[in-house]
Amino acid sequence: MQSFQPPRRILMGPGPSDVSPRVLSALARPTIGHLDPQFQALMEEIKAALQRLFNAPDHACVPLPAPGTAGMEAAIMNLLEPGDRCVVAINGAFGGRMADMAGRAGATVVTVDHDWGLPVDVARVEAALSGAPTKVLAFVHAETSTGARSDAASLCAVARKHGALSVVDCVTSLGGIVVDVAAWDADVVYSGTQKCLSAPPGLSPIALSKRAQAAISGRKEKVRNWLLDFNLLMSYWGGEGGRTYHHTAPINALYGLHEALVAIFEEGQQAAIVRHARTHEALVAGIEAAGLSMLVAEKDRLPQLNTVRVPDGVDEAAVRTHVLKHWDLEIGAGLGPLKGQVWRIGLMGASATAWHVRLCLTALCEALNAQGFKADAQAALAAADGKLG
Ligand SMILES: *Cc1c(COP(=O)(O)O)cnc(C)c1O
Secondary structure, three states: OOOOOOOOOEEEOOOOEOOOHHHHHHHOOOOOOOOOHHHHHHHHHHHHHHHHHHOOOOOEEEEEOOOHHHHHHHHHHHHOOOOOEEEEEEOOHHHHHHHHHHHHOOOEEEEEEOOOOOOOOHHHHHHHHHOOOOOEEEEEOEEOOOOEEOOHHHHHHHHHHOOOEEEEEOOOOEOOEOOOHHHHOOOEEEOOOOOOOOOOOOOEEEEEOHHHHHHHHOOOOOOOOOOOOHHHHHHHHOOOOOOOOOOOOOHHHHHHHHHHHHHHHHHOHHHHHHHHHHHHHHHHHHHHHOOOOEOOOHHHEEOOEEEEEOOOOOOHHHHHHHHHHHHOEEOEEOOHHHOOOEEEEEOOHHHOOHHHHHHHHHHHHHHHHHOOOOOOHHHHHHHHHHHHO
């Protein structure tokens, strides 16, 4: 065997996003024991930083030792018991995954299905909640498979009104658009590290309200998966002093998350959100000047995930291959019903810069022209620059 040397890539797909050198170097610091007092101090700092990032001062916040899907699985498996009713809004791939998990937890699952590209319809969700007593409402804030943003505040409010706990997938939203757990009064909110936080994949920050914690400690039967059982996990991540072995924390991955959090607070959360919005406006202006169009209606668009329609006669996969080969640029393909129909261009975390926008427009126009679709790269760059100032 030989050491693996990854190629240099520019990551503008649906995640992972570019990881900054400071985070990469934090990952390479010496491994210490997970019960070392210094490591425990790091864990405490990460917990407090996550409370600040989610704006969840009264929630228990920890990073789960697995990717974003682990947050989803933890939320669903801890809150639901066999026979509980669960309403799941599905407007893309990740809502579908939540419904699958809720079924595996033995819940009675009621789905509210939407065409891909639309935000979740609050009135239809409320109608589903009114049908019968419901334990959990689950939905995705930022649907990465389509680029649509849903109204988390209104959806959490209807869950509260009908006595249901809310589970909000913020894997792609956290760090890129406003996530305000306290204002939403949300119950379980989880994210991932490799989208707008720009750390490597492998951790899932999660926040649990007091209501959610009470529901979990009052379960009739044990949580069916052991690693993600909050009743056990909290003895590890819980208060100072009482920490006992549960699993071995992914120590170096937590150094990386810690450094990514330091970088976010250095920039300022609001400044980072403005940066995502500005680069998105520039990208969209360039895309439209190049003769392409966006899938999602303007008011519902996510800045960090841009779904661009593939024009007639253009080979979707050949364009992705071209930009990877000639520009070391990764963009994403469409999923499910959008397969072959769209490209998914991420502007997440460290990948949300003016340089990334200009590089992507240049590469995309070149790839389109190679297929005989006339895309004017000069016009695209001028339109983007007009927004970047
Ligand atoms: C990426 C993503 C997930 C899954 O995260 P993994 O880290 O891939 O497990 C879940 N929900 C949404 C909205 C995502 O974008």
